[in-house]
Amino acid sequence: MEKIVEQTLLYDFYGELLTEHQRRIYEDVVLNDYSLSEVAEDLEISRQGVHDNVKRCGKILQDYEDKLHLVEKFVSIKEKIHRIRELTGHCEAMSKQELVTEVEHISQEILEEL
């Protein structure tokens, strides 16, 4: 997965577990792509302070994922829903019964992950 996509997902899932201060810094630097210097000036802290904070937040978010694996689960479910939609979007050559069998198979896989 691309690093920015992964960082965004981790933040979407676990961002609420950071402090407001941490969220602000992480959003500005990682999601909104401001430079460390810009954020440092804006928050009146050192550039190094911003850098350390972003690094610490990244580690906190990754630690939650390493324990809970919810982003991983979510990505896997999303991929399977897209497979169902691939089927329904391109089923001209399939019979209704074939479609039913395929959708049931994938939806069963999803239930096993939930």
Place this chain on the structure above:
Amino acid sequence: MEKIVEQTLLYDFYGELLTEHQRRIYEDVVLNDYSLSEVAEDLEISRQGVHDNVKRCGKILQDYEDKLHLVEKFVSIKEKIHRIRELTGHCEAMSKQELVTEVEHISQEILEEL
């Protein structure tokens, strides 16, 4: 939702964020339904200590859910997957196109939650 189902779900999702000691107590009392006295004796702590621990764990798990809403999200997705399976399991009276439309509608709803 039934309380035990809710407690089990919260524990499934966030249990890894408890300490090993907390997990042991919570599992024994809430999931395996041992009495406070049994667990107290087993772990050589007071009955009150077991009680307080279970209560504290319940609050920790609920606090995570209040912030992250991931159990809520996954329950909602699970319910929609079951709706898809209801459709595929009882689609004798539907045309293939009707089935496709319904499955696409529900799967779109799921993607919007993911």
